[in-house]
Amino acid sequence: MLAATVGALVATPARAAYAPQLSVTIDPSAQSTSSALTATISQAAGGDSTRAIAIEVPNGFGLTLGGTACDPGQEAAFACPSASSLGLAQAATSQGAYSGGIYYGGPGKVIVLLNNGGLVPQPIALEGRVDTALSFDNVPSVGLTGLTLRFAGAPRPLLTTPAQCGQYAFVGHFTSAGGATADSRATVGVDGCTEVPPQISEIAVSPRVTRAGVPATVQFKLSEAATVAVRMRRVGRDTAKLVGTLDGRTGRNALAVATRGVRPGAYALELQATDPSGLQRTRSTRLRVVRRR
Numbered sequence: 536m537l538a539a540t541v542g543a544l545v546a547t548p549a550r551a552a553y554a555p556q557l558s559v560t561i562d563p564s565a566q567s568t569s570s571a572l573t574a575t576i577s578q579a580a581g582g583d584s585t586r587a588i589a590i591e592v593p594n595g596f597g598l599t600l601g602g603t604a605c606d607p608g609q610e611a612a613f614a615c616p617s618a619s620s621l622g623l624a625q626a627a628t629s630q631g632a633y634s635g636g637i638y639y640g641g642p643g644k645v646i647v648l649l650n651n652g653g654l655v656p657q658p659i660a661l662e663g664r665v666d667t668a669l670s671f672d673n674v675p676s677v678g679l680t681g682l683t684l685r686f687a688g689a690p691r692p693l694l695t696t697p698a699q700c701g702q703y704a705f706v707g708h709f710t711s712a713g714g715a716t717a718d719s720r721a722t723v724g725v726d727g728c729t730e731v732p733p734q735i736s737e738i739a740v741s742p743r744v745t746r747a748g749v750p751a752t753v754q755f756k757l758s759e760a761a762t763v764a765v766r767m768r769r770v771g772r773d774t775a776k777l778v779g780t781l782d783g784r785t786g787r788n789a790l791a792v793a794t795r796g797v798r799p800g801a802y803a804l805e806l807q808a809t810d811p812s813g814l815q816r817t818r819s820t821r822l823r824v825v826r827r828r
Contacts, residue, residue, distance in 0.1 A: 629678025
């Protein structure tokens, strides 16, 4: 009896952890451009189904909806007009693969209509809203393992890239049918800017190893005038503490870093330089703090 019970326990498949993953691409990636947006959500099979999706759009990106709307009757009949089309969509579910389109449903509203060629009688409809995020609050329980939304670019783009180049993070917030939550970040780059961010070079810390309570001096060279913020982060940790700021000048600069109250250990000193136009550059170096005598 015990052997049979153990065998049954071993044969029971493990339930997948709830951890949907988000990936995002934009095309083109140039600054201040109407861009096509592709967002893909993937999830392990066998886990809790996703009930709500919110893809948070980074500050600086523009979201625009407009044009001919698909009315409720057309939506119910799965017959939205081509003039309301915003892009294409695909989904992988426990019931098979689905494909269809994304449509404008009126102010702040998007509609996703999916079917699988009639193999399953019930097609899939998602209604979403657009503000600072692209959100779907009532995802049908169909064992979703993948969802790709491809929003077209010009002449009817949903997305406009920011004027400032750099790396931007889209954040997916997910809620399962059982109430579990998960987040996933996807970074895209915006390029094409002619401006060059400030350069930080020749970084040195003196002393490299200091006793707690004894300040260290970080020296560095700037390619242009910029505001410099120095943060201290213990190696292996995510949280950084601001330990000094400086209105840096072109050329050599120095800033004292206080270590009073700092626990012994290895630390990263992160220098972030921001020029008057808002362009930034970050460099880092190391500092070790040891116990006071």
